[in-house]
Amino acid sequence: MPLINPQGEVTALTPPEALDTTDSDITTVGDLSMIAFAFDSPVDGKAFSAAALLRAEGYTGTLVGVGPVGLDRLAYGFRVGFDVLELTDDAWQQLKPHHLSPFPHHYQPATSTSQPLKKSA
């Protein structure tokens, strides 16, 4: 199944076996050049925090999200620091630019943006 980057392009990566999300500690996995976390279902969001934590702690390798991510969660995944996310073939056929960036602004800082919105009101 296609692995999509933040521009919506299919990449040729071969992800490693997914880590347990409780291993999102840079002291134990920081040496790995590529890490995969699995989304176990369309409502499972553990991997969002796992990725965000690794990025917050300075992980600079490649982060891959596998499993039923879905079109409507791509933007969240890229914002927390995933480099590529898996889609089904059907979802890939339906992918449109707005799925990658549905909102023009964000209230939160994110690892994918170097200039997080600082909003006072």
Added chain:
Amino acid sequence: MYKYNTIDQAIVDARVSQFSEQMTRYLAGTLPEEQFMPLRLQNGLYIQRHAPMLRVAIPYGTLAGYQLRHLAQVARQYDRGYGHFTTRQNIQFNWLALEQVPEVLGELATVQMHAIQTSGACVRNTTTDPLAGTVPDEAIDPRVVCELIRQWSTFHPEFAYLPRKFKIAVVATEEDRAAIEVHDVGIRVKTHAIHGLAFDLWVGGGLGRTPLLGHRLLADLPLDELRNWLTAVLRVYNLAGRRDNKYKARIKILVNAMGVEAFREAVTHRYLTDHDSDLKISPETLQDLGDSFACTLQPRPIEEHRGSAEFQRWYLQNTKPHRVMGYRSVFISLKRPGTAPGDVTAQQMDVIADLADQFSQSEIRTTHDQNLILPHVAESDLEALLEALSAHDLAHPNLGLISDSIACPGLDFCSLANAPSLSLAEALHDTFIDLDEQVDIGPLEVKISGCMNACGHHHIAHIGILGVEKKGQPWYQITLGGRDQQGATLGKRLGPAVPHDDVLPLIKRLIDTYLLERQAGEYFLGFVDRIGVDYLKEISYATH
């Protein structure tokens, strides 16, 4: 009132477009129900017993007149001419057509309203003191903190798919009018000698199948670090919370499984390790938001009211003091005979909006007890206001009395319910018809839930009623002595469940016993505390 800037408006408009596209895919069959369900829930859209139900957010329970007027228009144009105010300060429409929901959301966006995160396993609408900004002893208007949380939690990329729903409540007074101890996270803001403004944080409270009071996890922390601490709590929960069993997935279960000390240690570790300076709240932000909520009222002479007995009763029961001399906060009871608790017609919404414009700085509040408030009414306008409210069945003077009961929609609407709730609320009116008798009984909170999910908050009622199913029939368990403030306590079960028609006779026996045996100045709750549930069990079940 807080008003959207261009960024807020752009985000809400984009959400309408996003949901419209999701709905189009769903209706075209290219988005499976399994994937659509979390998306529609995060937009407050349920598929209920009769029709789709849309829950519209009323952030921190504050509405402007023009917004309520727009809700009336939605009720008229897309629903059956009424709306239902909920215990979490939101409003629900019960009879929408699925394909029209995006259009409704588009209409709401024109008046800075939405259904964002009113359901689903995400951070829900933050609730607060419905009297915020009107009471004299606030450390800060708590809506300032709620708005900060609203922004921080809206479409948060990490926390949109939590193990389960996540509810936050905020107060900024000693008195807790938002039930912070029965929320996933409760926050009390207070003044602090060193920090200026600080907060205490409770975690792990909640009702539902496993009712628990929260633990005070953190205390005396500087308010400017609130969002970093919330992020730490949510991260621990998102990574370690259970997802294998929805009934074990709330943060309260995790806190108890880990133990409070271990949970505190984990949260503190996350806070220290992942602290983000972008989340720090600046004094300017607090000032700007504070200004946006400020309501400038000039003190006025206190009126001596010599109105009718009707006025005196309404004044004593349904109005409360205001921090500014010469003003009162006026409660509009939505618990009237013949009407489901929390229901308001479109015409009544229009009337309330007009009265808010005329008498209350265009501001309306929604309460946890499914009532409304006109928060800033000059005493000199009270008689004119009462006349206008009375003309539209909006002046029922039963605030805080036995007929001012909370009830979930129950079996009449909800696909989860085991038993009807609304008929019992109506039976309370029928049983306690005389308002003088209700006043004599004194403050008494009755709360009715149609199933264990406890949307009617029965656990924290003086008299709680829980609908259960027994051999295919609705039966009801009664609890006594619950409360959500001044030492939150979960009610104790009185005894075996009883059938529908026995509930009110049982409550009547309880009340009769109380009236007979109470001490001078003792209210029902104090009576229950003093005399004990075991004794009352004997009385209540005397005929069974």
